Amino acid sequence: xxxxxxxxxxxxxxxxxxxxxxxxxxxxxxxxxxxxxxxxxxxxxxxxxxxxxxxxxxxxxxxxxxxxxxxxxxxxxxxxxxxxxxxxxxxxxxxxxxxxxxxxxxxxxxxxxxxxxxxxxxxxxxxxxxxxxxxxxxxxxxxxxxxxxxxxxxxxxxxxxxxxxxxxxxxxxxxxxxxxxxxxxxxxxxxxxxxxxxxxxxxxxxxxxxxxxxxxxxxxxxxxxxxxxxxxxxxxxxxxxxxxxxxxxxxxxxxxxxxxxxxxxxxxxxxxxxxxxxxxxxxxxxxxxxxxxxxxxxxxxxxxxxxxxxxxxxxxxxxxxxxxxxxxxxxxxxxxxxxxxxxxxxxxxxxxxxxxxxxxxxxxxxxxxxxxxxxxxxxxxxxxxxxxxxxxxxxxxxxxxxxxxxxxxxxxxxxxxxxxx
Numbered sequence: 001x002x003x004x005x006x007x008x009x010x011x012x013x014x015x016x017x018x019x020x021x022x023x024x025x026x027x028x029x030x031x032x033x034x035x036x037x038x039x040x041x042x043x044x045x046x047x048x049x050x051x052x053x054x055x056x057x058x059x060x061x062x063x064x065x066x067x068x069x070x071x072x073x074x075x076x077x078x079x080x081x082x083x084x085x086x087x088x089x090x091x092x093x094x095x096x097x098x099x100x101x102x103x104x105x106x107x108x109x110x111x112x113x114x115x116x117x118x119x120x121x122x123x124x125x126x127x128x129x130x131x132x133x134x135x136x137x138x139x140x141x142x143x144x145x146x147x148x149x150x151x152x153x154x155x156x157x158x159x160x161x162x163x164x165x166x167x168x169x170x171x172x173x174x175x176x177x178x179x180x181x182x183x184x185x186x187x188x189x190x191x192x193x194x195x196x197x198x199x200x201x202x203x204x205x206x207x208x209x210x211x212x213x214x215x216x217x218x219x220x221x222x223x224x225x226x227x228x229x230x231x232x233x234x235x236x237x238x239x240x241x242x243x244x245x246x247x248x249x250x251x252x253x254x255x256x257x258x259x260x261x262x263x264x265x266x267x268x269x270x271x272x273x274x275x276x277x278x279x280x281x282x283x284x285x286x287x288x289x290x291x292x293x294x295x296x297x298x299x300x301x302x303x304x305x306x307x308x309x310x311x312x313x314x315x316x317x318x319x320x321x322x323x324x325x326x327x328x329x330x331x332x333x334x335x336x337x338x339x340x341x342x343x344x345x346x347x348x349x350x351x352x353x354x355x356x357x358x359x360x361x362x363x364x365x366x367x368x369x370x371x372x373x374x375x376x377x378x379x380x381x382x383x384x385x386x387x388x389x390x391x392x393x394x395x396x397x398x399x400x401x402x403x404x405x406x407x408x409x410x411x412x413x414x415x416x417x418x419x420x421x
Contacts, residue, residue, distance in 0.1 A: 003266065004350050005345040005366065005416050005418075006222070006345065006364055006366065007344070008266060008268075008416060009135055009345060009347035009364055009414055009416060010287055010364070010400070011262065011266075012202075012259045012262060012263065012307075012309075012347070012412075012414050013259075013347055013349050013351075013361075013412055013414070014402075015255075015258050015259050015260060015262045016095065016255035016256065016259045016351060016406060016409070016412045017351050017402070017405045017412075018258075019254055019255050020182065020250050020252065020254065020255050020351060020407040020408075020409045021049070021051040021406065021407055022046055022049045022053045022182065022406070022407060023049065023052065023053045023056070024043070025249055025250060025348040026050055026054070026180060026249060026250075027053060027056070028249070029180055029247055029249045030054065030057050030058070030180075032195060033057075033059075033061070034060040036109045036110055036111060037106070037109075037110040037111070037139075037146075037364070038058075038061055038062070038110070038111045038112075039061075039062055039063050039102050039103065039106070039110070039111070039112050039113070039172075039175075040054060040061050040062065040063030040064075040065065040078050040113045040115065040304055041063055041064055041065060041099050041102060041103070041112060041113070041114050041115070041168075041172075042065035042066070042114055042115030042116060042117075043061075043065060043066040043067070043096075043115075043116060043117075043119070043120035043123040043124045043194060044097075044115070044116055044117030044118055044119045044120040044123065044182070044194055044408065045066065045067060045068045045071055045085065045117055045118055045119035045199075045352045045354070045404075045407075045408045046067075046071075046115075046117035046118070046119075046182050046352075046406055046407045046408050047065040047066065047067045047079045047115045047116070047117055047119075047120070047123075048067040048072050048073040048075070048157050048406070049071075049073055049077050049116065049355075049406035050064060050065070050115040050180065050182070051063070051065045051073065051078045051080065051115060051405065052073040052074075052075055053154075054078070054113065054115070055075055055076060055077060055078060057116075057269070059077075060076075060303055061077055061078060061303055062077065062078070062102070063077075063078045063079065063102060063113075064078070064079045064081060064095065064099045064102055065078060065079070065080060065081070065098065065115055065127075066081045066082070066083055066092060066095045066099065066123045066124065067080065067081070067083075067119075067123065068083070068084070068085040068119055068123065068354070068404075069082045069083070069084065069085075070359075070403075070404050071404045071406060072231050073132065073325040073406070081095040081098070081099075081366045083095055083122075083123050083125070084094075084122065084123075084125055085119045085122045085354075085371070086119075086122050086140070086144060086357055087122060087137050087144075087357075088122045088123070088133070088136060088137060088139055088140060088358075089125075089133075089137075090133060092124070092125035092134050093125045093126070093133055093418055094161060095123075096123075096124050096125050096126050096175055096387070097216030099124075100126070100131065100163070100171055101202075102166050103171045103172045103175075105112075106172055106173075106174070107174065107175065107274075108174040108175065108176070108243075109175075110175040110176070110412065111166075111176050111177075111178075112172040112175050112176070112177040113177075113178055113179075113180070114168065114169075114172075114177060114178070114179040114197070114198050115179075115180055116179055116180070116181045116182075116193055116194045116197060116198070117181065117182040117184065117193070117407070117408050118182065118183075118184025118185070118193065118194065118195065118408035118409075118410065119194070119352070119353060119408060120193070120194025120195065120197065121153075121154060121157050121164070121194050122140065122146065122181055124160055124161070124163045124168070124194065124195075124197055125161075125163065126162040126163045127161065127162070128159070128160055128161055128162050128231060128232065129222065129226040129229075130135070130218075130222045130225070130226075131160060131222050131223055131226060131297035132222070132278070135220045135222055135223060136160060138220070139156070139160065139217070139220075139223055140157070141216045142218065142219075143156060143157075143215075143217065144318075145316075145317070145318035145421065146215040146216075146217055146317065146318075147215065147280060147315045147316065147317030147318075147326065148211065148214075148215045148315065149278050149313075149315060150185055150186070150192065150278075150313050150315075151185070151186075152170040152211045152214075152215075153208055153211075154176060154192050154196070155169060155201075155203045155208050155211060155358040156208045156211055156212060157195045157387075158195050158196065158201055158208075158231075159203070159204075159205045159207075159208040159215040159226070159227055159231040159233055160208075160223060160226060160227070160231075160277075161195070163197050164194075164195035164196060164197050164233070164234060164387050165191075165195065165196055165199070165200070165201045165231075165232075165234060165283065166196065166197070166198060166200040166201065166205075166233065166234030166238065166240075166241055167196070167201055167232050167233065167234060168198055169197070169198040169199075169240060169241055169244045170196035170232075170234055170236070170238070170240045170241075173240040173243070174240075174243065175243065176243045177198060177243060177244045177245070178245050178246065178247070179197075179199075179245070179246045180247055180249055181193045181194075181246065181247065181248045181249065181333070182248070182249070182250040182251075182407060182408060182409060183248050183250065183251040183252065183409060183410075184252075184313070184352070184408045184409055184410040185313065185410070186275075186276030186277070186278050186312045186313055186410075187276050187346070188248050188251045188252075188253075188416070190246040190248060192279040193248070194402075196278070196374075198244055198246055198263075199236070199241075199244075199246055199349070200233075200234045200235050200236035200238055200241050201233050201234070201235070201236065202235050202236055203233070204231075204247060205226070205227035205228060205229065205230070205231050206227070206228075208227050209224070209227045212227075212349050213238045217412070229337070229408075248306070248409065250407070250409060251275075251409060252275040252276075252312070252351075252409045252410050252411075252412075253275040253311075254409075255311070255351065255409050255412065256272050256275050256309050256310070256311050256412075259309055259412070259414065260272055260309060261286075263307040263309075265407040267304055267305075267380075268304060268305050268306070268416070269303075269304050269305065269306050269307060270307040270309060271306065271307065271308055271309070272309045272310070272311065273288075273291075273308055273309065273310040274310055274311070274358075274419050275310070275311040275312060276312045276318065277310050277311065277312035277314070277411075278312055278313060278315070279314060279315070280314070280315060280316070280317060280327060281314040281315065281316050281326045281327075281329040281330040281333065282333035283332070284314055284330060285329075285330045285331075285332075285333035285334040286333060286334075286337045288308070288310075288334060288413075288415060289334050289337030290337070291308070291345070292308065292338070292341075292344050292415050292417050293341060294309070295417055296341070296343060296417050296418075296419070296420055297419070297420070299417070299418075299419040300324050300419060301419050301421070302419075303408075303419050305416055305417055305418045305419070306415075306416075306417040307414060307415070307416055307417075308414070308415040308417065309360065309412075309413070309414050310413045311409070311410055311411050311412060311413070312410065312411055313326070313410050313411055314326040314329075314330055314411060316329050316356070318387050318390060319385070319386070319387060319388025320385060320387040321386060321387075322383065322386040322387045322388020322389070322390075322391060323358055323389075323390040323391050324356055324387040324388055324389040324390050324391075325350070325354075325355030325356025325357070325358060325360070325362070325389070325390065326350075326355065326356065326411065327348040327349050327350050327355040327361070327362030327411055327413075328348070328356070328358075328360070328362055328363050328390050328392075328399075329356055329387065329389045329407040330348045330362075330394055330413065331346065331347075331348040331362060331363040331364070331365050331389065331393065332363070332380060332383060332392055332393070333348055333384060333390040334348070334365060334367075334415075335365040335369040335370055335380065336370070336380055336381065336384065338365075338367075339370065340367050340368070340369075340370050340371060341367060342367050342420065342421070343367065343415050343417065343418035343419065343420055343421070344367065344415065344416070344418070345361070345364070345365065345366045345367070345415070345416040345418075346364065346365050346413070346414065346415045346416065347364045347365075347400065347414050348362045348363060348411065348412070348413045349361035349362030349363075349402075349411070349412050349413075349415070350362060350410065350411055350412070351407060351408060351409045351410060351411070351412050352405055352407065352408035353401075353402050353403055353404055353405040355390070356390070358390050358398035359401070359403075360390055360393075360400070361399075361400045361401065361402050361405075362377040362395075362399075362400050363389070363390075363393040363398050363399055363400060364398050364400060365398065369396065369398065373392070373395075373396060376395065376396075378392060378395060378396070380392065
């Protein structure tokens with residue numbers, strides 16, 4: 001039995017998530033368990049699943065990893081702690097201190113395995129200087145609402161932290177450290193994944209201040225004071241990084257390639273537009289709508305449907321007070337730009353199952369989206385204006401809610417384009 005367009009899109013998203021499951025490939029990157037003391041640490045929305053994969057290979061081992069509330073896994077030996085994401089909380093602060101305590105007194109004969117995935121920036125919480133948790137939370141919320149790209153946000157986060165920008169690796173020195181990472185950032189730069197807790201960075205506090213000024217973010221005096229001085233971020237040539245190996249073992253490109261392969265099996269013509277697309281969600285949506293309509297005009301009636309795939313990390317400049325996220329906002333803007341164009345369907349979801357701060361991965365749209373919204377009194381333009389895309393799709397029943405996916409390779413977008421009839 002042939003699949004409907006919606007079923008096809010959901011199958012493609014499920015495939016992208018499945019391929020990024022840490023239990024599929026992490027073991028291939030693990031060395032033999034060291035004979036001396038071995039400490040496992042980590043943070044991120046996939047970190048508990050990663051720890052589960054480590055225990056399956058290594059057996060008993062000590063350590064602490066911090067994951068998002070609801071993302072814990074039943075590990076027997078590694079302690080799984082939960083905290084808030086995307087805005088840090090007191091639990092994250094407490095757990096980070098316990099994690100750091102595990103690294104005290106290590107020697108060059110010891111070994112540290114770090115498990116880092118997207119979400120670690122919020123979950124590893126250790127404010128620098130005299131910055132309070134409340135001030136750190138306010139800055140983080142402002143960054144998320146500003147529309148700044150993830151790379152710039154993470155530069156600011158590094159210089160406001162005692163663990164990011166290589167400082168976690170410094171805490172483990174002189175032990176050998178292997179960091180296994182799942183990428184959720186465009187370009188898969190290890191320095192950006194979770195704000196690079198085991199990776200040096202040559203940016204400065206002044207660079208962070210420039211970003212704050214660029215995006216008109218108000219910050220407390222304590223934050224400006226920390227950034228105006230030399231922070232603890234390690235330069236890339238810091239000797240405390242000489243024993244560190246950073247390895248990205250799962251990335252968005254792999255998920256998009258697997259979705260493309262599935263698309264071929266389903267009789268589609270896949271094309272990957274890119275795995276590192278950045279920009280304002282509604283602007284990228286308009287570009288993709290224009291591209292989809294152009295591609296459709298070149299399809300003949302007997303051609304197989306096209307499948308346009310893309311990943312990366314879109315942003316939202318928050319102007320309203322609605323409930324939304326980059327993927328839902330993209331989907332709503334795409335629906336408006338397509339304006340009911342027959343034969344074009346789409347999905348936009350975050351592979352971690354959380355779009356923005358909502359426990360919703362994203363949404364699906366089809367040619368009837370706007371008409372169905374109008375029938376029940378929903379003004380799509382107004383919902384987009386107040387950044388309330390999640391509420392819009394909830395009322396239509398078009399949300400994608402997979403629950404915790406236990407991985408995170410960022411945005412997954414697919415446009416399914418049928419020939420015009």
